[in-house]
Amino acid sequence: MGFTLEVENYRALRKVRWSPSGVCAITGPNGSGKTTLLSVIEFLRHFLQRGNQAAVEFSGGTASIRNQHAGITDAIRFTLLQQNCFWMVQAYLTPPSLEISEGVWLDQQQLANRDIFSSTASVLERKLIISGDSVFSHAMSLLPTEQREALKGLHELASNFRxxxxxxxxxxxxxxxxxxxxxxxxxxxxxxxxxxxxxxxxxxxxxxxxxxxxxxxxxxxxxxxxxxxxxxxxxxxxxxxxxxxxxxxxxxxxxxxxxxxxxxxxxxxxxxxxxGAAAIDxxxxxxxxxxxxxxxxxxxxxxxxxxxxxxxxxxxxxxxxxFNTEPERVYIMEPGHDVLPIALSEHSNPEWLAHFSLGDLYSDQTFGAQRRPPK
Missing domain, CATH: 3.40.50 (Rossmann fold)
Structure with missing residues (x-):
């Protein structure tokens, strides 16, 4: 089952909106953020299962967790969507820690949330005290059965991703x-x-x-x-x-x-x-x-x-x-674009692509170039 991932200001990723499904390739020059993109849901898994500090440690600490082009007060934002539910995590860098706010929605209704700089969270009308834990993990044991079942796919996507x-x-x-x-x-x-x-x-x-x-x-x-x-x-x-x-x-x-x-x-x-979903580098x-x-x-x-x-x-x-017959499943991390990654079928005309081998085009730097031609 596919999903949509949105990211802002995390490490090499300034702005991401991505909806992969099936078998997909992510390519582009070294240093463009391919592995970082694959690591986002793994970051969320660590937060979901083990809390704030485990996610920070997975990411290598707070020193380089915020994108260098982001403003000093800009939030690091992650949103994971599947069908009619989504989970949003916003992180604010306050060295040496990362402060987090979080929300879970189903059919546009917010079921659980935690405000920034607060150890208090709510699941529907129920208040609870949490420290660095994810309110989503608490919600999956506190919500009514019907709502838990509706959120189960999203929760399992994040908790089982590797x-x-x-x-x-x-x-x-x-x-x-x-x-x-x-x-x-x-x-x-x-x-x-x-x-x-x-x-x-x-x-x-x-x-x-x-x-x-x-x-x-x-x-x-x-x-x-x-x-x-x-x-x-x-x-x-x-x-x-x-x-x-x-x-x-x-x-x-x-x-x-x-x-x-x-x-x-x-x-x-x-x-x-x-x-479920998995990534291989x-x-x-x-x-x-x-x-x-x-x-x-x-x-x-x-x-x-x-x-x-x-x-x-x-x-x-x-x-x-x-992927010669499926250019829409090839995604490019190509610097110079406001939102990444870009589907190859949007980067280049699919009818034109059909005349070539995608591997040859990549080798020739037609897309995902390590060195861009001078303007």
């Missing part, structure tokens, strides 16, 4: 995963082997996730991959891979880098709840073009079947070429 970046494939290779009961991939991927083992041994709904990853690896590496075997030692889970043409399995330490990276991406996609790194194209096919098929929104920050011409 941005996968800096995946720890090296740790998986050398150490394995800690043995846990986890059923969803952490943002750094270090619990991947435990998650896969738990999916394979779990209920049918989770076993289906295991098959998506296992079958996906075979599709991405048809001449190499055959199967996975799990090994446990104390509080650690690792794996061995069976490769076609080899009599003995290969341990994780000796496995190809691209295979481990693809396993992590497939786990990230499979971890996304039905109707530069999924192309370390992968052969065939594996990239196959991974994109698998992502699209699962997004369609499970109503997912999958957001991919990329510089890869191979990834962009998979």
């Amino acid at each position: 941005l996968y970046q800096n995946l720890q494939s090296g740790t998986l290779r050398t150490v394995g995963s800690p043995s846990t009961a986890d059923l969803y991939l952490h943002t750094d991927g270090r619990n991947a082997f435990s998650v896969l083992r738990n999916w394979k041994a779990g209920r049918k709904e989770h076993e289906e996730r295991w098959r998506f990853v296992r079958d996906g690896l075979e599709e991405c590496f048809p001449e190499l991959f055959e199967d996975i075997e799990f090994l446990s030692a104390g509080q650690t889970v690792t794996v061995r891979f069976f490769f076609k043409g080899l009599q003995e399995p290969i341990d994780a330490y000796s496995a190809p880098h691209g295979l481990l990276i693809t396993l992590l991406h497939l786990c990230a996609i499979a971890s996304t709840p039905d109707g 530069e999924p192309e790194n370390g992968l052969h073009p065939y594996a990239i194209r196959t991974l994109m096919d698998l992502a699209r098929a699962r997004a369609s079947a499970k109503d997912l929104t999958l957001l991919l920050a990329t510089h890869s011409p191979v990834v962009l070429n998979t």
Whole structure:
């Protein structure tokens, strides 16, 4: 299920209005704010689940949290909308802290709010004292059942969103995963082997996730991959891979880098709840073009079947070429525009775009240029 995200004055983002759905690519020059854009809902998740201070720590502290072009009194504003409900968070920088006001609306009715510089909040007519917590999280336990159900999709979108970046494939290779009961991939991927083992041994709904990853690896590496075997030692889970043409399995330490990276991406996609959203930063790194194209096919098929929104920050011409018939799902973080990101179908005439490969246009700096031509 899609959503709309609005942002003002957060880090590299001066003004954002974005309504992605399905599998989308975000591209543009280095330093334009692609990863920051993907991190916004992750920032809101930390605030929703763990409070104000956790969100600030996730963002790297208050020193660079406000956009440098914003006025000293300008608020940092986030709005997350889905169907007929929305959640607004406004943050005011008062170093070394961040003061927050917040509101939740359903059908234009404000159900919960907290004013700036106040520890008092209200859910309908009920007053409550909160410190750095989110009033939205309190509202989901205090509102009447009908209103909670109406807000459930928006709440789950924020609370289940994950941005996968800096995946720890090296740790998986050398150490394995800690043995846990986890059923969803952490943002750094270090619990991947435990998650896969738990999916394979779990209920049918989770076993289906295991098959998506296992079958996906075979599709991405048809001449190499055959199967996975799990090994446990104390509080650690690792794996061995069976490769076609080899009599003995290969341990994780000796496995190809691209295979481990693809396993992590497939786990990230499979971890996304039905109707939910996730983001992957530069999924192309370390992968052969065939594996990239196959991974994109698998992502699209699962997004369609499970109503997912999958957001991919990329510089890869191979990834962009998979959007040749869907330029409206490619978004550009291109400096010089008042509101970002810009859909490629709005940036350039779709009929003109149809004559070219999008990867070639990006490589030639026709859009998302790292260096803009002189005026």
